[in-house]
Amino acid sequence: MDEPVRTNRSTKENGVGGPAAPEPSYDSPLRRTTLSSLVDAASRLRESQRNVRPATVGVVTALVGVLAVGLAVWGVMAGLPDRVVVGLAMVFIGVTIGWAQMSFVMDDQLHPETHTSRITIVVTVASMVTTIAGVLVMFSTVLHLVALIQGAAAGLVMIVAIGVIIAPWWINLVSDLGMQRARTAREELRADIASRLHDSVLQTLALIQMQSGDATKVAALARAQERELREWLYGDPEAAASSMGMTGRPAGACGPAPTGVAAMGPSAVAGQGSAGQTVSAGSPMAGPGVVPPPDAQEPLSRVVKRAAAGVEDAMEKPIEVVVVGECAYTPNLEALLYATVEAMNNAAKHGAAPISVYMEAGGGRVQVFVRDHGGGFDVNRLPAGHLGVKESILGRMKRSGGTAEIVSRPGWGTEVRLTQPLRS
């Protein structure tokens, strides 16, 4: 009735490092002029310092002002009439500000807020008014006021007429732009999915074909691939195998799963991935090294799932993880984590499927249950020297102020019950 007693076993580091996320792209399908791309480069630089609008507007205004004064000085020196000089300066100011504004509006990927912002409208109208006023001032040297107003009215009518004529073309252009953007987005998405599938599913299928003789291996490969794909499609994509640094929870909060927190889709992660990836492989920690050291404040459920995935891959046995509640990982929980890994290793090594891991956080403590349906063993007759259970689970939990209990019955299997109170 005595099964061979479980022994400690370390397995190698596993599943570290997801694929690098693509750089966020600022490209829009519009072909740009050199000027606008220069402006874009400048504003992108500015954006990268998280200093978007006020500085940009200030700098542009100052620059335009200096240039306008320079223009005026040149006009006076060249002996032009005062009104012409003033008008010229006003036209210059109006046009440049209008243009600068336009380049922001066009580039709504950089400045999504400017499209709708009231400032945009105000500035645009102001630049138009300034320009028109400038033109009027210039021509007031050669024309009388009445003739000027009549001419302005005629010009207005002409502008409206031209506007009506080119309206269809303009509308066409705008809708075309939208379509092109949508197409670009679709293509990017497709490329993302294709590279994802290529890196994962196709590789796994190739491996399966190579090893089609080995049923256990094939099952393990399929299982690992399924887990990864499932996480990517439906779940927390970080949980599967990667260890990119990213946190979603406020410090120290433990308890029921939050309704609104986290739940990042794959796209959100792709966007953020390049920002902070800390792929940390094998640190010299004392634990049974399956688990890559978690980042501080990472959700515990993710850490546990990753640990389970590691054991699953190493031992080629499926492990089902169920999580209730959520809790940020703290160094306080390290003993619990390693005891859990040890229990999973033992379950995978000596137990039989189904292997279930249940984690519940809340009420000031975290509990983990690792259950297998193997033959079980006699808990009271552990031979000395088998560090696996005694040291790695019971001793470790005791030292960290938690409790551990191992229940095992012949024909029923084994359950390791771990409880760790949370310091507050």
Add this chain to the structure above:
Amino acid sequence: MGRKIRIGVVDDHDLFRAGVISAITASADDIEIVGQAGDVESSVRMIAETKPDVVLLDVHVPGGEGGGGSEIILRSVPHAPRTLYLALSVSDAPADVGAVIRAGARGYVTKTITADDLIASIRQVAEGYAVFSPKLAGFVLNALGPGQPQSTASQAAAPSPDLDGDLDDDIDIDVLSPREQEVMRLIARGYSYKEVAAELFISIKTVETHVSKVLRKLQLSNRGELTRWAAHRRIV
């Protein structure tokens, strides 16, 4: 077991359907396949004509108004009111599984289930009981469990979880009784119904009754948080 369990299989993947059918017929002689279908219209027709005891229902089925498995259930109920449904899904998305459960499915299992477990689940549903996987139990605990999502401390004063436990009254469909919580927790820990019964010193029938009541609460609960929560956490 006198008569055979008559089942229908609904899945739009021909290969998978054939696989399920051959697995069932190979290892269970008390189960008889009476019909199969691959889209919503033909499924509804098949169920109305054959009136199976249990329908194995894929969540994503093309056709109809795009409602998939839940649409099949809702449209078939008038024609075959005694038919029970077991959702068999490859999807982990709570929106999918939640919809089927709420439409009236008696349980949910993933397509990676072993043939023996699938057959056991079919028998369980045929006998009128719910089928809970550990994942589904975890989902229930998260959604209806103790001290759950009422995020603010002020509401914690409401003594929702500690009401009378085993008194069999369905006053509050939004909260599990302590006994139901215990059962759910054990299922989430990977215990079979039999093991739950042994652990709690109750009969399997009682366990099955608890589970069925939890399923009904899940179907009736209109706690908006439940769906929202599920959509966020993507569990089920």
